[in-house]
Amino acid sequence: MSGKLYLVATPIGNLEDITLRAIRILKEVDLIAAEDTRNTLKLLNHFEIKKPLISYHRHNEQIKVDNLIEKLKNGENIAVVSDAGTPGISDPGEVIVKEAIKNSIEVIPIPGACAAINALIASGLDTKEFTFMGFLPLNKKLRKEKLKEIENETKTIIIYEAPHKLKNTLEDLKDILQNRKVVLARELTKIHEEFIRGNIEEIISKAESLKGEMIILIEGAKYKEKEVELNELSLDEQFEFYKNQGLDKKEIIKKIAKDRGVSKNEIYMEFLDK
Numbered sequence: 001m002s003g004k005l006y007l008v009a010t011p012i013g014n015l016e017d018i019t020l021r022a023i024r025i026l027k028e029v030d031l032i033a034a035e036d037t038r039n040t041l042k043l044l045n046h047f048e049i050k051k052p053l054i055s056y057h058r059h060n061e062q063i064k065v066d067n068l069i070e071k072l073k074n075g076e077n078i079a080v081v082s083d084a085g086t087p088g089i090s091d092p093g094e095v096i097v098k099e100a101i102k103n104s105i106e107v108i109p110i111p112g113a114c115a116a117i118n119a120l121i122a123s124g125l126d127t128k129e130f131t132f133m134g135f136l137p138l139n140k141k142l143r144k145e146k147l148k149e150i151e152n153e154t155k156t157i158i159i160y161e162a163p164h165k166l167k168n169t170l171e172d173l174k175d176i177l178q179n180r181k182v183v184l185a186r187e188l189t190k191i192h193e194e195f196i197r198g199n200i201e202e203i204i205s206k207a208e209s210l211k212g213e214m215i216i217l218i219e220g221a222k223y224k225e226k227e228v229e230l231n232e233l234s235l236d237e238q239f240e241f242y243k244n245q246g247l248d249k250k251e252i253i254k255k256i257a258k259d260r261g262v263s264k265n266e267i268y269m270e271f272l273d274k
């Protein structure tokens with residue numbers, strides 16, 4: 001019988017945030033696949049857990065998966081942990097989960113800390129619906145596309161950022177956010193935990209001197225702001241904008257016709273091939 005694959009969330013700063021179940025599973029599995037074995041060893045030592053560790057990080061994820069799947073098929077139970085927080089969320093995990101499912105191996109999440117969710121719930125921004133974007137791409141073209149998405153996104157947006165890139169990212173956001181609320185969630189669960197709230201200009205002025213781990217949260221675009229921008233979009237861009245909101249072709253055509261004060265038929269003819 002195949003073993004089980006556990007995705008075990010670990011603390012994002014405060015070690016008290018590990019769950020009793022996470023400790024038990026880490027004690028029970030045959031092997032722990034860790035993003036950084038030295039880091040995880042410190043965690044295991046703290047909780048007096050002795051287990052074989054194998055490295056499983058972004059750069060060897062694909063290669064290591066075959067080996068781990070083989071072990072699972074041979075009946076070994078494996079826990080995947082990342083350096084901090086929930087595996088698979090801007091951290092390794094996704095590849096092995098997909099492969100495990102293909103091989104009919106049971107995948108079990110062990111819930112715990114996730115920086116994005118904790119930042120969101122205390123941000124003061126809308127929590128009903130949100131868009132998690134992880135790290136913004138570094139590639140210029142892809143980054144520009146993401147910034148456009150952020151500009152039009154009506155749900156609360158969550159972005160991860162490395163401390164040394166924070167200033168640069170905030171400057172990029174300055175051009176598109178106008179007066180939308182921004183929250184920086186810093187050093188969550190640690191001694192210097194802090195939420196800094198304001199508009200983008202205010203956040204930039206305060207961010208200069210900040211150190212530590214950071215999440216950027218952005219209020220969704222308001223409908224009125226969007227309308228002004230929509231007039232400036234090409235037909236194709238407007239189509240994409242509504243498509244990203246989950247509307248189907250018929251609804252999109254209706255919206256565009258209304259926005260532009262023209263007949264639905266006129267817009268329909270423009271998008272015959274879509």
Ligand code: SAM
Pocket residue numbers: 012013082084085086087088089090091113114115116159160161162163185186187188189190213214215
């Ligand atoms: N898998 C993790 C999770 O569940 O949140 C995220 C890992 S990702 C590689 C690291 C990023 O998460 C950091 O650059 C930062 O944006 C955010 N982060 C992690 N821990 C944090 C903390 N204690 N306070 C604020 N942000 C944190």
